[in-house]
Amino acid sequence: MRLIISKKPKFKLTIIDLTNGKYESTIGEALDYVYIINDLKEIISASFFNEDGDEITKKLCEIPIYFVDRLQSNTVVDGVHIPDDEWNEYHCGEFDIDEWLKSKDPSKEGEVCDGGATSKSGKHSNGRIEHHDRLAVYVSDSGDKKEPRQIFIWVDKIVEIAEHDTNNGLNVEDKAKALCSFVILHELSHALMDLGLYSKSYKSNFTYSDYLYRYIEEAYANAIALTCNKGIQGDDKACETLPFIRDFVLSQPEGYRDGWRLYDNGVCLNTDRKIGEFLPEIEQWMYVKFLFDDYVALHLRDFYNNKLNGLNFVKLVKDNPKEVAVKHPYGKWTILDCQKMQFINTADQYDDICTIGKDSDIVAIGKNGPILI
Numbered sequence: 320m321r322l323i324i325s326k327k328p329k330f331k332l333t334i335i336d337l338t339n340g341k342y343e344s345t346i347g348e349a350l351d352y353v354y355i356i357n358d359l360k361e362i363i364s365a366s367f368f369n370e371d372g373d374e375i376t377k378k379l380c381e382i383p384i385y386f387v388d389r390l391q392s393n394t395v396v397d398g399v400h401i402p403d404d405e406w407n408e409y410h411c412g413e414f415d416i417d418e419w420l421k422s423k424d425p426s427k428e429g430e431v432c433d434g435g436a437t438s439k440s441g442k443h444s445n446g447r448i449e450h451h452d453r454l455a456v457y458v459s460d461s462g463d464k465k466e467p468r469q470i471f472i473w474v475d476k477i478v479e480i481a482e483h484d485t486n487n488g489l490n491v492e493d494k495a496k497a498l499c500s501f502v503i504l505h506e507l508s509h510a511l512m513d514l515g516l517y518s519k520s521y522k523s524n525f526t527y528s529d530y531l532y533r534y535i536e537e538a539y540a541n542a543i544a545l546t547c548n549k550g551i552q553g554d555d556k557a558c559e560t561l562p563f564i565r566d567f568v569l570s571q572p573e574g575y576r577d578g579w580r581l582y583d584n585g586v587c588l589n590t591d592r593k594i595g596e597f598l599p600e601i602e603q604w605m606y607v608k609f610l611f612d613d614y615v616a617l618h619l620r621d622f623y624n625n626k627l628n629g630l631n632f633v634k635l636v637k638d639n640p641k642e643v644a645v646k647h648p649y650g651k652w653t654i655l656d657c658q659k660m661q662f663i664n665t666a667d668q669y670d671d672i673c674t675i676g677k678d679s680d681i682v683a684i685g686k687n688g689p690i691l692i
């Protein structure tokens with residue numbers, strides 16, 4: 320008898336329940352969740368920055384995901400330092416996108432507050448403190464061995480949300496399990512969009528503390544999680560619990576909430592409405608983070624004003640994800656080589672830009688038809 324061994328790697332998440340099963344009767348065992356990576360894996364099989372999808376999945380599976388509760392915040396359990404589940408952030412006024420844009424102008428450094436989003440100095444008179452209560456957090460790799468990539472999920476809060484929801488006839492256990500799967504996938508999506516996972520660096524002056532960064536990143540993290548959230552209970556239960564997850568997403572702050580619209584518009588799906596291997600919009604977001612500069616800031620301002628209605632300012636040059644076309648003000652396009660970080664070519668007043676043929680010549684579509692640039 321011959322034994323046929325499948326060469327296909329089996330991926331399993333690393334989930335550690337630091338509460339010792341305290342919430343198991345509602346959310347189930349940590350082990351129940353280890354295979355939800357397989358839904359997310361479909362999205363990353365053709366991955367960003369030409370990385371191998373399996374390698375990226377492997378890296379995601381190495382990130383420890385800790386189930387904790389709020390009593391364990393700021394303590395060390397089994398050698399793991401559990402972060403704070405609550406934090407305050409100083410805002411120096413209502414968010415103002417034009418102020419934000421000014422804050423990205425290096426010549427005005429120090430003059431303006433970061434668009435009202437956050438301020439380190441806290442010297443603005445119309446400031447306010449915003450309180451955040453964390454349901455989960457993705458800790459990116461700081462380069463410090465004591466603080467590697469980690470994910471923390473406050474499972475007691477998940478159980479409470481499921482218990483307090485009265486809008487439909489689902490039982491608490493089904494809701495808690497669906498929400499727990501969703502939250503794990505949301506945090507893994509942050510990891511997936513983390514440039515550090517691809518050994519790439521962020522451009523300066525554009526980090527998670529930036530309001531606009533958060534506004535866009537959270538929407539995509541929710542859209543990916545919604546698309547992949549079959550959870551641990553399968554397709555039928557995912558359909559049943561979807562209205563509960565939708566209500567949860569729509570009750571979240573600005574940015575997060577927009578994830579529902581992105582999901583509903585199939586941002587993670589290909590033209591056949593199946594989970595796509597390629598996510599052009601999210602890949603564009605990755606490149607925006609990678610290429611961030613004054614020009615990109617200007618386009619993000621326009622993007623914000625249109626409430627995510629279009630991502631025309633930056634698009635991939637088809638068949639060559641190393642190159643990206645950025646639309647400058649007044650319809651001007653520039654091709655950027657993402658690896659060399661160099662401008663390749665510039666064209667004025669073209670309506671669209673794409674590549675044709677085997678050699679991927681870059682073609683701009685102008686008013687009088689295609690022009691090779």
Ligand SMILES: [Zn+2]
Nearest residue numbers: 505509537540
């Ligand atoms: Zn998030």
